[in-house]
Amino acid sequence: MPEDTRTRIQDIALRLFTEQGYEATSLREIAEELGVTKAALYYHFRTKDDIVTSLVDMRMQEIEKLLAWFRSQPRTPETRRELVVRYARMLRERRYLQITRFLERNQTALRANPEFIRIREALLEITTELSEPDDPPAVKLSRSMSLFALHAGKWVMHSETVPEEEMNEAALEVALRLVEP
Amino acid sequence: MPEDTRTRIQDIALRLFTEQGYEATSLREIAEELGVTKAALYYHFRTKDDIVTSLVDMRMQEIEKLLAWFRSQPRTPETRRELVVRYARMLRERRYLQITRFLERNQTALRANPEFIRIREALLEITTELSEPDDPPAVKLSRSMSLFALHAGKWVMHSETVPEEEMNEAALEVALRLVEP
DNA sequence: GTCTATATCAGGATAGAC
DNA sequence: GTCTATCCTGATATAGAC
Incomplete structure (x- = not known):
């Protein structure tokens, strides 16, 4: 199931935000699970808030x-x-x-x-x-x-x-x- | 109603934790409402977690x-x-x-x-x-x-x-x- | 699209004077 | 009991190379 990166970010973020809470989840964690660096996230979403809003x-x-x-x-x-x-x-x-x-x-x-x-x-x-x-x-x-x-x-x-x-x-x-x- | 400081900290913390969430509330905010500095809180509670546990x-x-x-x-x-x-x-x-x-x-x-x-x-x-x-x-x-x-x-x-x-x-x-x- | 490097900031926590 | 001063850490976010 080849998903585009944007969707994978949403999947991972949704899971971590739910398990640990929104504030307790850092972009670093999301990036690590995705296998990229924090900075890469900023190509797909302008802010952390943008990720949550998309959800x-x-x-x-x-x-x-x-x-x-x-x-x-x-x-x-x-x-x-x-x-x-x-x-x-x-x-x-x-x-x-x-x-x-x-x-x-x-x-x-x-x-x-x-x-x-x-x-x-x-x-x-x-x-x-x-x-x-x-x-x-x-x-x-x-x-x-x-x-x-x-x-x-x-x-x-x-x-x-x-x-x-x-x-x-x-x-x-x-x-x-x-x-x- | 003369309350001791420890109880006032609990009151303020409980209100802020409820309104804004535990993680979103900093010790600085609690201290400001109390009219003291962050450091003063540490005389009454060893950690932020101790405050919440007391509640x-x-x-x-x-x-x-x-x-x-x-x-x-x-x-x-x-x-x-x-x-x-x-x-x-x-x-x-x-x-x-x-x-x-x-x-x-x-x-x-x-x-x-x-x-x-x-x-x-x-x-x-x-x-x-x-x-x-x-x-x-x-x-x-x-x-x-x-x-x-x-x-x-x-x-x-x-x-x-x-x-x-x-x-x-x-x-x-x-x-x-x-x-x- | 992703990287490295860095700026900037705020958090919790401690030491020691008063 | 409260203060000032400071430390350390980890967060979001940006700049610019690849």
Whole structure:
């Protein structure tokens, strides 16, 4: 699988940023794994921040597409369920799941990144719009947790020996139950 | 309120570590807010890591007490509900809540900290023991999310104008529902 | 596209005076 | 308990040769 260097940098960076954290990962480490020197990275990305932004971008596209669709629909129970299903489908793509995990683990480090802020706002709007303003607090809270249930299904249960497909179904079941009341 | 310097350092550090992240916060910043120089900090704490460990310690005590109690009880639905209630009560203490938020936001930075690892393991044991090995995956997942619902009640809904007490009750309601099935 | 070399800076940490 | 002064290290980033 001959990848171009730019993509390989993104792969390595994503993995190290996720495992060790964004700030704890130096360009030297990335360069070493890639088998080049630090300076070589600067040919492909102008700054360290550019690397991370290129990663965040990949997810932003998808999230904003989902938000646009959601906005265009009537606010019905059926729309809410369909949103959960679509989000679960997104999480099945490996690339997307990796970036989601990376974002969850580096929220403070990324708090000033404009693309990251856009993602947060899009997700906030989605979870907010899952409820009506006058729904009781318990319903609001429950619904706002429903997308998180899909994440949890992917990494809360790491010590379990449940097959992935079965776990996906369980997570979807919990998520749909949370969005239902 | 005349606090000793050691406690003030902990206060400031906890706030900055939470807002900006552990690695992104320098001893210089902490010292500046305190109105002293970096060197002065070293009279009170031997290293930066010692500061963070002193914070983590405060929570570990409580968590391990809860775990010890939980282990001593029979595994019944009533015990599970009582666990959730006790955890919710802990979260009402401001100090404890602040540290919980700090820990959630700095998981990667703290991944090598021994006290942090103990907390993670204690929480993992608690959430695991909330289910029986042969419970269906959806039940396991649901139960493992129940303590998180209490956290979520504290910071997912920040943009809402729901009174705190009402929010606490809603979070407890959702948590109990998740632990029930 | 990648290299070597270097500039520049900020971090954590220590020594020793007061 | 706090200060000044300083050390050492490792970070991002740039210049210019190959």
